[in-house]
Structures are given as C-alpha cells and as structure tokens.
Amino acid sequence: MDRKNAELGQGDNHQKSASPYAIPVAFNRMLGHVHHADGSTGVVFCNPWGFDELCTRKFHRLVAAEMARNGISSIRFDYPGEGDSLPLEGPVSFESWIVAALAAGAELRQRSGCDRIVYYGMGIGAAVAVKAGCRDPDLAGVILAGASLNGRRYLREVALREKVIEDGIDIEFGYPSGATVLAAYVMDPQLAMDVKSLDVELTDLPDDRPVLVLARPDNLSDRQITDQLKSRGVPVESLDFDHYGAMLDGVVTSPMPLELIDKIALWTQQLNETKPETDASPAPVDTVRHLNGDGFCETAEQLDTGLFGVFCQPAHDTPSAVIVFLNMAYAPHTGWGGLWVEAARHLALDGIATFRVDLSNIGDSPAHPEGPEQVIYSRRQLDDVQIVIAHVRKLIKAPILLAGGCSGAHSALYAGAESPDVAGVVSINQLRLVLDPDEDIETTLKAGARPIGDYKRRAFSTQTYRRLLAGEINMVQASRHITGYARAYLSRIFSPYLGGLTRLGRLKGELFALLKTLERRRVPVTFVICRTDGSLDQHVLYFGKDLRGAAAFGHLRHIILENADHTLSPPSVRTEVIDILRRAAHDLSSGR
Missing domain, CATH: 3.40.50.1820 (Alpha/Beta hydrolase fold, catalytic domain)
Incomplete structure (x- = not known):
C-alpha cells in the first residue's frame, strides 16, 4: 500500500x-x-x-x-x-x-x-x-x-x-x-x-x-x-x-x-501482545485541545484534509486581526527557533489572533494522497493555503494577513493574490519572488541563502582555490550556481530593452501582474529583507537599484533588517519582526 x-x-x-x-x-x-x-x-x-x-x-x-x-x-x-x-x-x-x-x-x-x-x-x-x-x-x-x-x-x-x-x-x-x-x-x-x-x-x-x-x-x-x-x-x-x-x-x-x-x-x-477478546475497550476520554497561557489561549485545530494548526487568540479581547503563519521549507508550524510560537503569544497580548499551520507533508500534517513528494513551491501548497484561509474564516471574522519566510513568503504572496479573503501580506526574506519554471527546485533549495557578493568574495578567495585543488568543491554544482547568477546579471542588463523576450522580463511581468492584482484590492504588501542571505539581491533584480521600481505600487513597502540572517536568529531581530507583524495587523484593523 x-x-x-x-x-x-x-x-x-x-x-x-x-x-x-x-x-x-x-x-x-x-x-x-x-x-x-x-x-x-x-x-x-x-x-x-x-x-x-x-x-x-x-x-x-x-x-x-x-x-x-x-x-x-x-x-x-x-x-x-x-x-x-x-x-x-x-x-x-x-x-x-x-x-x-x-x-x-x-x-x-x-x-x-x-x-x-x-x-x-x-x-x-x-x-x-x-x-x-x-x-x-x-x-x-x-x-x-x-x-x-x-x-x-x-x-x-x-x-x-x-x-x-x-x-x-x-x-x-x-x-x-x-x-x-x-x-x-x-x-x-x-x-x-x-x-x-x-x-x-x-x-x-x-x-x-x-x-x-x-x-x-x-x-x-x-x-x-x-x-x-x-x-x-x-x-x-x-x-x-x-x-x-x-x-x-x-x-x-x-x-x-x-x-x-x-x-x-x-x-x-514484535513487542505487542494481543489483548484477550474479553477485554473491554478503554472508556471514552474527552479530547482536550486547549492550552490557556498568560493572556492568551491556544486551540489545536485539525482540518478535514488532515492539516494541523494551532489557533492562538487573546484570552479576553476580541481579536482585531488574524495572522496566518506559513511554513518556511520543511520547518514545522512552530517556526525556526520557535519564532511563530513566540510571535503568536506576544501578538495575542496586543489583541491579534494567529494561526500557525503545517501544510501537506510538513511537520504534523500528513502528505496529500495526490500531492507531490517535494511540496516546496508546489501548486499543492497554494491549494493548502486556500483551505487554511477558509478554515480561519470560519474561526474568526477579523481581517486575515498571510505571513511567511522564504518559500512561505512565496506562498503568502501568491495565495494572497488568489484569495479575496486576504487583507494583507508580509513576505520575509523571500529568495524567489517568482519561480522560474525551468529551475530545478532541489538544486535551488540545496544552494541555500547567500548574497551575490558572497559568491564574488569566495570566487577570488585563496581558500577557495585550495579547496578546489583538494577536490573539496563540487564543480558541477558550483558551475550551476555561477551560471545561474551570470544569466541573471545579463538578463538584468538587457531586460529593460527586450522586455518579455528575456527570461527576467517574463518573470518580472508575472510578478508585476500579481502585485497589480493585490493593488486593485488595496491589499498592503510588506517585503522584509536582510542583506546577508540574497533576498535583497532578488528585490534589486526586480525593482532596480535602491528598489525604486517599488514606487509604482502604492500599497507596497520594503523594510531592510540590519544585522540579520536568513532565519532571523538574533533575539533583537526576532523582536523587530514581531513588531513589524504587529504594525501590519493594526494597520489592517484600523483601515490604513
């Protein structure tokens, strides 16, 4: 089976x-x-x-x-x-x-x-x-x-x-x-x-x-x-x-x-023992799924499709908004370093509800029987997000904001454009604003988060040459990375003149169409990016130097995190990100 x-x-x-x-x-x-x-x-x-x-x-x-x-x-x-x-x-x-x-x-x-x-x-x-x-x-x-x-x-x-x-x-x-x-x-x-x-x-x-x-x-x-x-x-x-x-x-x-x-x-x-047929079944036990914390209460939710999530809300106040946290790659719903748990409980104290969820084949959620084995950046994930949005709408009538990091940010952006129930999007360290259909997902994921400047520095490092001579560097994989960045660099130069004839021109057209859809619905989009992981390079690729191209979208803003890594490790950065989420949710509830 x-x-x-x-x-x-x-x-x-x-x-x-x-x-x-x-x-x-x-x-x-x-x-x-x-x-x-x-x-x-x-x-x-x-x-x-x-x-x-x-x-x-x-x-x-x-x-x-x-x-x-x-x-x-x-x-x-x-x-x-x-x-x-x-x-x-x-x-x-x-x-x-x-x-x-x-x-x-x-x-x-x-x-x-x-x-x-x-x-x-x-x-x-x-x-x-x-x-x-x-x-x-x-x-x-x-x-x-x-x-x-x-x-x-x-x-x-x-x-x-x-x-x-x-x-x-x-x-x-x-x-x-x-x-x-x-x-x-x-x-x-x-x-x-x-x-x-x-x-x-x-x-x-x-x-x-x-x-x-x-x-x-x-x-x-x-x-x-x-x-x-x-x-x-x-x-x-x-x-x-x-x-x-x-x-x-x-x-x-x-x-x-x-x-x-x-x-x-x-x-x-082999350690199991068959119970005698005369044994009575255990008495039914009420399933408790609630945890009451200091100023918040959480409920474990299981959707009909098997997806698992945790709904966190203020203990006493009516929530003004709800944020749905989406998985970063295969990191479960608790978030890297427990960030989504920490954020959920802090935000509840400010009157904001959250729903942290595992999409199919991640964490505590089983794989969809017809879904792909590799679910990251898949259509299956976007379908899952729509199911989650419908479930959250049944739980609460407050404005819904989608938030995620890296691949979760990609899901938030695309699902936000598809669903009329989404009122806001926060994209954190999104390394692929648009996924090239010709790109190999496994190779992309294994490449990790690294800015272009780091590749340049390593390319001219004497240590790199020593590792190359020692056979410690996978030349095939390294060549793919270098070729990919070279192609992106040339495409960035010529795409303003050739438009849709270049790969970047076509991808940019897809991204801008998506952002215009969100703009028409007056859905604010906040891009949160750091300098050390390549996410800033990705935004420069699409919006130009100094990100000036973003000015074409009135509901779009960029926030650059200093002293941050891709997974938001420093405690001060985590506090800053939670504050960004708090402001985004309050802006939704106040209609700004």
Whole structure:
C-alpha cells in the first residue's frame, strides 16, 4: 500500500479511531499527538532538543504512523516550554522532562488502553527515555536513536555546531553570555546546568527488556552502547540510522529513511501482545485541545484534509486581526527557533489572533494522497493555503494577513493574490519572488541563502582555490550556481530593452501582474529583507537599484533588517519582526 494512503488511514490498518489522523491532545499544559491502535503496547516519543527536534518532527510523525499501522499506539509531545507546550512557571529542569515523559505515558494508556510502554528517545531525548523507562514498572522496551547519554559531550557537540553556523555569517547574534545555543534555539540555563552533569547509566535498565539502537554512521559511542548491553545479556538490536546527517542538516529538503521507518515499526510490533477478546475497550476520554497561557489561549485545530494548526487568540479581547503563519521549507508550524510560537503569544497580548499551520507533508500534517513528494513551491501548497484561509474564516471574522519566510513568503504572496479573503501580506526574506519554471527546485533549495557578493568574495578567495585543488568543491554544482547568477546579471542588463523576450522580463511581468492584482484590492504588501542571505539581491533584480521600481505600487513597502540572517536568529531581530507583524495587523484593523 502507498505510504501516503497508509498514513492517511486509507486501506488495511489497525487504527480504531474515527479520525484517520493523529489526534492532537492537551495535557499537563503540554500539547501532543496520539496515534491510536489496538495493541497492548504503546510508544512514548522523547524528542531531541531544539533544532534537532525541528529537523526530525516529520520523521517521528512517519514512524508513529507506521507503528499505528502495525497495531502500536503512540504519543508524540513537546516538553514544557518547547514546541507548542506552555512554559513552566519557573526554570526548566531535566527532571521536568522526565516527569513530562511519564505523564505522556499515562495519557497514552488512558486514551489507547495499552498497558506496556516503549520509550523512544532521540539525541538528548534518549537520556529522557532511559530515565523514564527505569521508573515505569510496565516498561516494554527502549529505543535509542542517535543517543546522547553524556551531557558534557552533548553540550560540546552543540557548541561546535553553533560555532560552524555563526562563523559562516557576518553578524552579531547577541545571545546571552554563556548561553547554550543552536540555530536560534536557546536552552534554559537551569536545563543546561542539569544536562552538563548528566551521565546516564544503562545498568539501571532491566536486563530482560529489549533495546533497539539506531546507530549513527561511524559513531563510536553508539557501538559502545550496543556492546555494553550485549555484554549484560540484554536483548539488543542495532540498526544503521540511514540519512541521519542529511536529516539534521536543516529543513530545506526532506530526506526520509523509509526502510528504517519500516524496520522500527516491525521491531515494536514484535513487542505487542494481543489483548484477550474479553477485554473491554478503554472508556471514552474527552479530547482536550486547549492550552490557556498568560493572556492568551491556544486551540489545536485539525482540518478535514488532515492539516494541523494551532489557533492562538487573546484570552479576553476580541481579536482585531488574524495572522496566518506559513511554513518556511520543511520547518514545522512552530517556526525556526520557535519564532511563530513566540510571535503568536506576544501578538495575542496586543489583541491579534494567529494561526500557525503545517501544510501537506510538513511537520504534523500528513502528505496529500495526490500531492507531490517535494511540496516546496508546489501548486499543492497554494491549494493548502486556500483551505487554511477558509478554515480561519470560519474561526474568526477579523481581517486575515498571510505571513511567511522564504518559500512561505512565496506562498503568502501568491495565495494572497488568489484569495479575496486576504487583507494583507508580509513576505520575509523571500529568495524567489517568482519561480522560474525551468529551475530545478532541489538544486535551488540545496544552494541555500547567500548574497551575490558572497559568491564574488569566495570566487577570488585563496581558500577557495585550495579547496578546489583538494577536490573539496563540487564543480558541477558550483558551475550551476555561477551560471545561474551570470544569466541573471545579463538578463538584468538587457531586460529593460527586450522586455518579455528575456527570461527576467517574463518573470518580472508575472510578478508585476500579481502585485497589480493585490493593488486593485488595496491589499498592503510588506517585503522584509536582510542583506546577508540574497533576498535583497532578488528585490534589486526586480525593482532596480535602491528598489525604486517599488514606487509604482502604492500599497507596497520594503523594510531592510540590519544585522540579520536568513532565519532571523538574533533575539533583537526576532523582536523587530514581531513588531513589524504587529504594525501590519493594526494597520489592517484600523483601515490604513
């Protein structure tokens, strides 16, 4: 059976829920997703932290869906203060994560009727899985995926990865001194202290409980975990964690180890026990989907098409406007570094509602059965946005503003022009104002965000020549980038004279027609761009030097962010972007 249809619950499967999708649930001030099945064994997913969780959210959804098809129920959830969950009133401790995992196990038992739990942990979540599993008297087994069981080693790896990120971008990030940071995620100081002293011993696990190790390629510590368990006589199996590095490299593409997913599901299926036919089904449990925060309330929404989103609104006031946040590439609805969650809760305090959503095949939303595997910049995404707009219109009658970054900005601009219900658009760091139909999407996404000036600097760098001679540079890929920029440069020179006869002339005609459509409807468009990622180059390409061509559109404005990167990492920049969104929403509600 096709994997897409399997996840959507179409065909022969073991799901017993009336809904073919995972059911969003709120419990203990946390938000989770329950995948129902009939077996006696369930799985609790213990996430990695921060950026790694962002990159693996889709992977874990697919694993959980395949498990459900094999009769294993599961729950995926966000730790307190992470993802969609509400923060704790005080500092976050590692103990609070263990308690959260045990609470998720209790929630799964109550909802599915399972009585034995497998704790799955990835990254630092593996330490949570071991600790929680040792406290659960009905432990069925443990899955350790790319496990980080030594806190000091883990924090060193995080610091090294962040250094690589920051060294490639010439800005001041402005993170708190001594903070543990990775790709705009800042770890709670108390949690960082707890992790630093963490050294998880596997000897506490029962000898008769099976363990599955998903081993990273050429990783010594993963092999040591397997060897240590074998020496104790623990029933352990090791699988190669295919595509691990590619998966954690970012969210611009979405490589999924489908064979590994099948193997994980089959391993858990072996732990399942058939319930006696005389066993009664678990008593119905009311599904709570609301989280009440300080000045805001959030509701997990599941559209008929399976799309998942979170509606955030002021706790007491009637919203003056609603902003729909769209995905940037494969980053889930929480946003890079949790930006959309942070923005939603701040804006609610100013009387502005928001809807952060996962479009098809991203984050917590399953793939459309007839949609493409590569959904970024696809027609499927624009159709999804129209479905989301219709859903939001049912929730609230306030003016709707679409906002997104990069590919999400592209979706916001195009869907805004198509839908008469859209009253405003905020496009952030849009690297393709118009997508050339001859452009290869995979190549474009993998090229990343980089200004033309950076390519020029690298082209004349002695370090580049050394890497070239050493064979470290992919000449085919580099040639494509250089040829593409050269073509754009020549097209920019000749397009004013040749108009639609040039590629740029045709693309510019498409963009300007779209902007004129928005202009006729008096829909304000705000382009937010930074200097370090190539988005400014893109706007210069279409609007000319100093962006003077934008003056032809009365409802169009540009805002240039200083000291910003493509993913809006610096805390000061995130504050500025939230303020831009606030002003755009207030302008809509006031009719300006």
